[in-house]
Each structure stands twice: as C-alpha cells, then as structure tokens.
Amino acid sequence: MVRTNPNLIKEIKKLGAFDITACYSCGECTAICPLSENNFELPRMMIRYSILGLEDKLLSSPQLWLCYYCGECSESCPRDADPGALMMAARRYAIIKYSLGGIARIFYSKVMSVVSLIILSIIAALGIYLFKKPLDLTKFNPFSLLSYEFIHTAGLVLAAYIAIVALLQGIKMYNCIKHSALEGNLSAGAKVKNLIKSFFIMLFGEVLAERRYLKCDRKNRYIAHMTVFWGFVLMFIATTLDYLKNSNILGLRESYEIIKAINIEIFGVLARIIGIIGGLIGIYGSIYFIYKRLVKDDVYSEYSHVSDWIFLILISLGILTGFLIDIFIYTNMPLLAYVMFAIHLIFVFDLIVTAPFTKFAHLGYRLIAVWFYEYQKLKLSK
Ligand code: SF4
Ligand code: SF4
Missing domain, CATH: 1.10.1060.10 (Alpha-helical ferredoxin)
Incomplete structure (x- = not known):
C-alpha cells in the first residue's frame, strides 16, 4: 500500500x-x-x-x-x-x-545551524587549548602546537565517525531506493553484471567528469562546481601527503627497506604543489558561487538557504586560512602561523563534523542514486 x-x-x-x-x-x-x-x-x-x-x-x-x-x-x-x-x-x-534520527534537521534551521556551529567551534577551540604544547617560536611546526599522537588520533576518530555515519545513512538511502531500482526479473548473474557496469559508469561519468552537469547550458556553473569538487580532492591528497611526510610515513621507515629508499622530502614538495593548485581552484569555485548568490543574476541563485551560505563560507574560510598559514610561514611569522593554524583546524573540524548532514552529503547520495539510475537504464535497455 x-x-x-x-x-x-x-x-x-x-x-x-x-x-x-x-x-x-x-x-x-x-x-x-x-x-x-x-x-x-x-x-x-x-x-x-x-x-x-x-x-x-x-x-x-x-x-x-x-x-x-x-x-x-x-x-x-x-x-x-x-x-x-x-x-x-x-x-x-x-x-x-x-x-x-533526522539529526540533519538541525542544519536546515537558521537558528539551530548557527548555534550548532558555534558549539562545534567552541569544542574544537577547547580541544586545541587543552591539548596544546609549548610552541616552538623559532619556526612553524604543526606538531609543536598539537602533538603528532593527538593529530593522528583525532584524525582517526573523525575518519571513523565520517565512515560510520556515511555508511549507516547510505544503507538507509539504499533501503529506500532498492525496491524501485532493483526490481525486475533479471537473473542474479545479470544483476551483478549490470551493477558492476553501472558502478563504473557512475565512477567515470559522474565522479570524475560530472557528465550530467555538462548537459546544462550554464558551462560557467559547471566549471565552478568542478573546481570546488576537484579543489577538495586535491587538498585532501595534499593533506595526506603532508601528514605522511611529517609522520615519517607512519613510522614504518625504520622497518621496511623499500620505504627507507623513498625521499621523504618529495612528499612535502608534492603536498605543497598539489595543495596550492587545489586551494586556488577551490577558492575560485566557492567565491564564484558566493558572488552569484550575492548578485542574484541567475534564477538558481535568487534564493539561498542558510545551509548554502554556511557551506560556502566554511569552505572559503577553510581554504583562505590554509593560504594564510603558508604566507605567515614564508614571511617568517611563526606565531601568526600558529594562530591561523588553530583557526584553520576549527573550520576544518566544523566542516568534517557537519559533512554527513549538509551539502557534502549530496555527493554521497548522488553517487548512490546515479549508480542505481544507470542500473535501471541498463535494465530497461534489455
Ligand atoms: S534544475 Fe530543472 S532543468 Fe535543471 S536539471 Fe534540475 S530539473 Fe532539470
Ligand atoms: S507550470 Fe511550471 S512547474 Fe508546472 S508543469 Fe508547467 S513548467 Fe512545470
């Protein structure tokens, strides 16, 4: 019924x-x-x-x-x-x-979303304050503010949180769409074959190229959307490389000859280059969308929900503070670099904790949806 x-x-x-x-x-x-x-x-x-x-x-x-x-x-x-x-x-x-538990409702209410972000920022700031170490003011070193162990553990906890929440919510969505998407009298083998094929169509068509977006006339928006997405991907890669460099490849260097042979400094150089490219294209995309929402010269930007603003402001501030850290490092102002690093961590924390419930969630749900949609199309084409 x-x-x-x-x-x-x-x-x-x-x-x-x-x-x-x-x-x-x-x-x-x-x-x-x-x-x-x-x-x-x-x-x-x-x-x-x-x-x-x-x-x-x-x-x-x-x-x-x-x-x-x-x-x-x-x-x-x-x-x-x-x-x-x-x-x-x-x-x-x-x-x-x-x-x-319908928790995402908080992030779509004007008052509650702002209050929750303030609370999350206070939690992050308190965490930094309670776990901070005596600063090395001769030169900036991220592990001088917070220990490697703390950053490593906090990173693992946040990654596990994202993975678990994304998995549970993904299963919830899957349970909603599976009847309409998977119904039909295909054999089990044909279903598996189509699921694999549609997965790759989704991966290369949607994740890498946003092929569907290309069908729309507004190519500027498509480019801006792609730059925000790829900016994030590149910054994630840069952060991972930087982390590997600073952590001496997770302490495995002493144990494995093959890892000992790697020039660890390459990780730092690559992280810098990839991070700058990611930051530049990411900031282009986010400022483009902020500008469009301010001038409202397009039908899609006439109305902005509070969740749109929070997302765009957080990612812009996250990227800008990342750039400012570099500027203060290169201009030899370690104290300001530490302050900016702490602010940067607060924005990143806010983005990560809210990610499964805000615009970031679009990405995960869209991929599941496109996967099953492509599956449906393959099924109907038989
Ligand atoms: S905004 Fe309208 S025209 Fe554009 S893709 Fe969505 S439904 Fe289609
Ligand atoms: S009135 Fe507008 S929304 Fe309704 S079917 Fe026509 S074009 Fe679509």
Missing part, C-alpha cells in the same frame, strides 16, 4: 522558495530539462510526488539526485513556480529523512 504524507509539500516548502501551487502541469519544465528522458520525466515527476504527498515515492527515486539545479526549468515555467527550487528543497528534505 502506498503511504502518503498530506503535509509533504508544506514540509518541503519550508526548505526552499518555490510556488508549486501555481503549477498547472503544462509540462514545459520537463520539455526543457536536459536530464529528462522518456521514462523519467524531470522535474514533473518529482512535482507530482510532492503535491500528492507520495513521500515514499519521492525518497525512493534516484532521479531526485540527478538534477544539479541548473535552473533551466524554472526559467521556462510560465507560472513562475520555480520547479528547480522544488528539486533542491526536496533533496534537502531527503537528506533530513535519510539522516540518523
């Missing part, structure tokens, strides 16, 4: 600016949407689910996550119903529903 939620459209409405009651189902938005296909009418299918209160259908639709909010449907809507904004708000709603 199909369960309905009569308040669905009202609840989604709280998470975005659209006027879907104005919709008279003309289909113009579906005709123009570059992602709409014969069997999957975007965004009209999601509009219908939302208006009819078909919450289970909405949450079990991989199609909800295909859209990057290019805004073409909103521009073409003769009733100014802003269907693109509905898609965005419905994804925020899905993030709340997939989250453990």
Whole structure:
C-alpha cells in the first residue's frame, strides 16, 4: 500500500522558495530539462510526488539526485513556480529523512545551524587549548602546537565517525531506493553484471567528469562546481601527503627497506604543489558561487538557504586560512602561523563534523542514486 504524507509539500516548502501551487502541469519544465528522458520525466515527476504527498515515492527515486539545479526549468515555467527550487528543497528534505534520527534537521534551521556551529567551534577551540604544547617560536611546526599522537588520533576518530555515519545513512538511502531500482526479473548473474557496469559508469561519468552537469547550458556553473569538487580532492591528497611526510610515513621507515629508499622530502614538495593548485581552484569555485548568490543574476541563485551560505563560507574560510598559514610561514611569522593554524583546524573540524548532514552529503547520495539510475537504464535497455 502506498503511504502518503498530506503535509509533504508544506514540509518541503519550508526548505526552499518555490510556488508549486501555481503549477498547472503544462509540462514545459520537463520539455526543457536536459536530464529528462522518456521514462523519467524531470522535474514533473518529482512535482507530482510532492503535491500528492507520495513521500515514499519521492525518497525512493534516484532521479531526485540527478538534477544539479541548473535552473533551466524554472526559467521556462510560465507560472513562475520555480520547479528547480522544488528539486533542491526536496533533496534537502531527503537528506533530513535519510539522516540518523533526522539529526540533519538541525542544519536546515537558521537558528539551530548557527548555534550548532558555534558549539562545534567552541569544542574544537577547547580541544586545541587543552591539548596544546609549548610552541616552538623559532619556526612553524604543526606538531609543536598539537602533538603528532593527538593529530593522528583525532584524525582517526573523525575518519571513523565520517565512515560510520556515511555508511549507516547510505544503507538507509539504499533501503529506500532498492525496491524501485532493483526490481525486475533479471537473473542474479545479470544483476551483478549490470551493477558492476553501472558502478563504473557512475565512477567515470559522474565522479570524475560530472557528465550530467555538462548537459546544462550554464558551462560557467559547471566549471565552478568542478573546481570546488576537484579543489577538495586535491587538498585532501595534499593533506595526506603532508601528514605522511611529517609522520615519517607512519613510522614504518625504520622497518621496511623499500620505504627507507623513498625521499621523504618529495612528499612535502608534492603536498605543497598539489595543495596550492587545489586551494586556488577551490577558492575560485566557492567565491564564484558566493558572488552569484550575492548578485542574484541567475534564477538558481535568487534564493539561498542558510545551509548554502554556511557551506560556502566554511569552505572559503577553510581554504583562505590554509593560504594564510603558508604566507605567515614564508614571511617568517611563526606565531601568526600558529594562530591561523588553530583557526584553520576549527573550520576544518566544523566542516568534517557537519559533512554527513549538509551539502557534502549530496555527493554521497548522488553517487548512490546515479549508480542505481544507470542500473535501471541498463535494465530497461534489455
Ligand atoms: S513548467 Fe511550471 S507550470 Fe508547467 S508543469 Fe512545470 S512547474 Fe508546472
Ligand atoms: S534544475 Fe535543471 S536539471 Fe534540475 S530539473 Fe530543472 S532543468 Fe532539470
């Protein structure tokens, strides 16, 4: 039996600016949407689910996550119903529903999201204050502020936290979409084959190139989106290399000849180059989106949810403080470099702890959705 939620459209409405009651189902938005296909009418299918209160259908639709909010449907809507904004708000709603205990709701409320960020920042600052060591003021050394053991343990705890929460929420989403995505009378072998094939289509098409986004007309937005994503990837690689260098490759150098032969300084040089490239392209993308949201010269940027602002501000400040650390190191101002390092760690902590519930969560859910969507397409093509 199909369960309905009569308040669905009202609840989604709280998470975005659209006027879907104005919709008279003309289909113009579906005709123009570059992602709409014969069997999957975007965004009209999601509009219908939302208006009819078909919450289970909405949450079990991989199609909800295909859209990057290019805004073409909103521009073409003769009733100014802003269907693109509905898609965005419905994804925020899905993030709340997939989250453990609905905890993501906190990060989509203006007051609660700001309060929770202040609390998280205080926790991070207190942690730094309580575990800080006497500073080496002759030159900047991150392990002079916090010991290697502390950073190593804190990193492991945060990585385990992200992995566990992402896994549990991913399973929750999978349980929602599996019936619609995996149903059908394929043999077990054909299912496995299609799942592997669709996984690689998702990996190379969506993760590496955001192929779907390319279908939209706004190439500047596509480039900015890619730069934010690849900026993060490169900065993550740089942080890992720097960590390996500073930790002497996790202390394995003494035990294995092959690791002893590696010139450890290369890790530091590579980390620097990759980090600077990642930081520059990441800051370009985030400032582009901040600028667009300020000037509001595009339909997609006319309305900004508090979660959009928090995400963009946190990543911009995280990258900028990273650059400032380098500037203070190169200008031989170790004390300022330590202060900036502490502030940088607070922003990074905030980003990591909130990641499974905010815009970062889009990435994980989108990948699962695209994987099963590609699976559905392979199944239908038989
Ligand atoms: S174009 Fe506007 S009015 Fe027409 S179906 Fe889409 S949202 Fe409704
Ligand atoms: S915002 Fe773009 S991709 Fe999303 S439903 Fe509208 S036209 Fe399609």
